[in-house]
Amino acid sequence: MAPTAAYDEIADWYETEFLARAAGAGDPLNLGGLLRDLLGEGRGTCLEIGCGTGVHAALVRELGWTPVGVDLSARMLEHARGRLPVARADAERLPLRDGSVPAVIAMMVHTDMPGYPAVLREAARVLRPGGTFVHIGVHPCFCGGFADFSDPEAAVIRPGYLDSGYWTKDSWTTDGVRAKVGAMHRPLPELLHAFLDAGLQLTRFAEGSAPTPIVLAVKATKPA
Numbered sequence: 001m002a003p004t005a006a007y008d009e010i011a012d013w014y015e016t017e018f019l020a021r022a023a024g025a026g027d028p029l030n031l032g033g034l035l036r037d038l039l040g041e042g043r044g045t046c047l048e049i050g051c052g053t054g055v056h057a058a059l060v061r062e063l064g065w066t067p068v069g070v071d072l073s074a075r076m077l078e079h080a081r082g083r084l085p086v087a088r089a090d091a092e093r094l095p096l097r098d099g100s101v102p103a104v105i106a107m108m109v110h111t112d113m114p115g116y117p118a119v120l121r122e123a124a125r126v127l128r129p130g131g132t133f134v135h136i137g138v139h140p141c142f143c144g145g146f147a148d149f150s151d152p153e154a155a156v157i158r159p160g161y162l163d164s165g166y167w168t169k170d171s172w173t174t175d176g177v178r179a180k181v182g183a184m185h186r187p188l189p190e191l192l193h194a195f196l197d198a199g200l201q202l203t204r205f206a207e208g209s210a211p212t213p214i215v216l217a218v219k220a221t222k223p224a
Helices: 011-024 031-039 057-062 074-080 116-126 188-197
Strands: 045-049 066-071 086-088 101-107 127-138 166-168 183-185 201-208 215-221
Touching: 011 074, 031 057, 031 101, 031 127, 031 201, 031 215, 045 057, 045 116, 057 066, 066 074, 074 086, 101 116, 116 127, 116 188, 188 201, 188 215
Parallel strands: 045 066, 045 101, 066 086, 101 127
Antiparallel strands: 127 215, 166 183, 201 215
């Protein structure tokens, strides 16, 4: 029997409530702007690891790329199929040949993946030499079970950031994904070292949201 994924249980809520609420807020995390800036225009296949319901495919396509997605959650992929070609797969074992795609993106998923260092190694493996990898995820310094955003103008950071490699459902709100399925935390140096250990060259960085950054974006390339 195929394993179930945590997001199978919340796929409908994610598509109909969570994403609708985010869309109504007008992209306050600037995910679209960050992806547009770091991925840029291009041609060929852009693989999205952990594509979920495929909401980023339209922008990837607008930039000239051909979006293709993989995700472990069959229920999330049911929503994604109308937006891009998809395959159900473990991100630590991508069903692609070595050096087969020019671009890979991972959008707001690294906290969903306890084995994210292995995911980065897989991304590096399937990238062509000179290819681009874009990571956009929750900011490890300011987002986690240790962070309280009850007052958006005065975020409170409690002890816990320096603790490495733990999974938690602790959250300041019950309306988000973390409280429903949990999330993995890695401090910033550990996360960035995972890129280097995968053989990726870090080239650009950006942050999203204000006054406290909620998103960290990283662009990396596979050495030619």
